[in-house]
Amino acid sequence: MSEAPPPEQKAGSKAVGLWPVVVAAGLIWLGWQVALVPLAARAPSEHAVRLSPGSAEVLARAAEGEIRAGDMEDAGYLARLSLSKAPFDVEALRVLAMSEAEAGRTDQADELMTLAGNWSLRDSAAHSWLIESRLRRGNYASAFAHADTLVRRRADQRPQVFNLFSTAAETDPRAGPYLASELADSPPWRAEYLQSLYRRPNGLQLLAGLALGLEQTEGPFTTAELQSLYQALYQGRRIAGLKTIRETLERPSADSILVNGEFADQETLLPFGWQLGVGPGISVGLLNDDRKPELTALRVIHDARNAQDLASQLVLMAPGSYRLSGRQRLENGRGRTGFAWQIQCLESSEIIGEVRFELDMDTQSDWSSFQTRVVVPEQGCTAQIVKLVPINTGRRTDIVIWFSQLALERIP
Secondary structure (H helix, E strand, C coil), X not given: CCCCCCHHHHHHHHHHHHHXXXXXXXXXXXXXXXXXXXXXXXXXXHHHHHHCCCCHHHHXXXXXXXXXXXXXXXXXXXXXXXXXXXXXXXXXXXXXXHHXXXXXXXXXXXXXXXXXXXXXCCCHHHHHHHHHHHHHHCCHHHHHHHHHHHHHHCHHHHHHHHHHHHHHHHHCCCHXXXXXHHXXXXXXXXXXXXXXXXXXXXXXXXXXXXXXXXXXXXXXXXXXXXXXXXXXXXXXXXXXXXXXXXXXXXXXXXXXXXXXXXXXXXXXXXXXXXXXXXXXXXXXXXEECCCCCCCEEEEEEECCCCCCCCXXXXXXXXXXXXXXXXXXXXXXXXXXXXXXXXXXXXXXXXXXXXXXXXXXXXXXXXXXXXXXXXXECCCCCCCEEEEEEEECCCCCCCEEEEEEEEEEEEEC
C-alpha cells in the first residue's frame, strides 16, 4: 500500500496547479485594461465613463460633453472628479471655469481659466474665453496678451481676434495704447492685422492713430506701412488727415515743399517724392549728369508720342504766391514736341502754374535756369500735383532731356 503525501506537499501541489489559472486571469485583466484605452477614447462620453471611471482624461472628456449638452452642473461635477485625479488637466480646468462662470462665480471662473491658459499656451478655447472676459472688464493689457498668444499659433482665428482688437480700439480710447504696445513688438501677425484695417469702415482712422502712437516705440511704421497709409488717404482725398500725419511724423521732412528736387537716388515715400512714368517709348531715371558727375538730375528719354506724365509728386501748399524754379538741358532732339512742368490743384484739376520747354538744340544744349510764378487760390486747392508732362506729341522722334535742382518756394 502506498503512503499518502504529507499535508504540506498536497498544499504545494495545489498552489502549483492554480498558478496557470492566476496567470491567465491576470493576462485577461491586463488585456482588458489595455483594450479599455482605445475603447474609452472612441466611445461616447457617457459610455466612456462607465468603461473607465477612474481615468482623469475620460472624466475631462465627459465634462466637455456635458458642456456641449448644456448641463453645466454635471460638467462641473465631472471636471472636479477629473481634477481630483489629475490636478493639472487643462481641459478639466477650462470646463470647471465655464461651470463656475455659469453659476455666477466670476472671480473663481477667471482664476481657473487663467490657470488653464497659463498651463497650456496651446489651449485656444481657454485663451478665447479669457480674451472676451478681459475685454468685457476693460482689462486690455491681459486681453491683448492672450490674443497675441492665440493668433501666433492659430491663423484661422486671426479674423475674429483682429475684429476684437479693432472694435475695442474704436470704442474705447483706453484700448489704443495696449494695441500699439502689442504691435510695437513686431509680432508675426502685424502685417496681416494692419492690412485688415483697410477693409474696415473706420480703418484709416485707426491706422492713423497707430502710426502716430508707434512712432516713438521700437516698432514704428516701416516705410512700406506708412506709404500704404499715405496712399490710401491720398486716394480717398483725405488730405487734412494726410497733412496732419506727415507734419507730425516728419516723414518725409517738411523742411521743403518739394521732396527731392535734386533728383537724388534716395528712398521714396509716395505720394511725397517722385512717381516716375513707366511705359512704351519712354525711360525716366534719376542719374548723375554725364557732364557734371556731381550733379544729380532727372533724365527723360521720350519717343515724342507717349502722352503720359513723366514724373509727379503731391505737395501741400497753403494759399499764396510761390516760385517754381530749376535747371534743364536738352541732350538730343528737335521738333514740335515739347515738355512742361505743371502745378495742378488736386480738387479742381486747375493748372495754376506752368513752364514750357521747346526743343532747340542751339539754345538748350547747356544747363540753363528757369522759373515761373505760381498762385495757390484760397478755395478748392488744398493739395497740388507737381508734374512733368510732354506737350504737342505726334510724329515719332528721339528726345533726351535733363532737369535738376527743382524747387518750390513761397514768395511775398
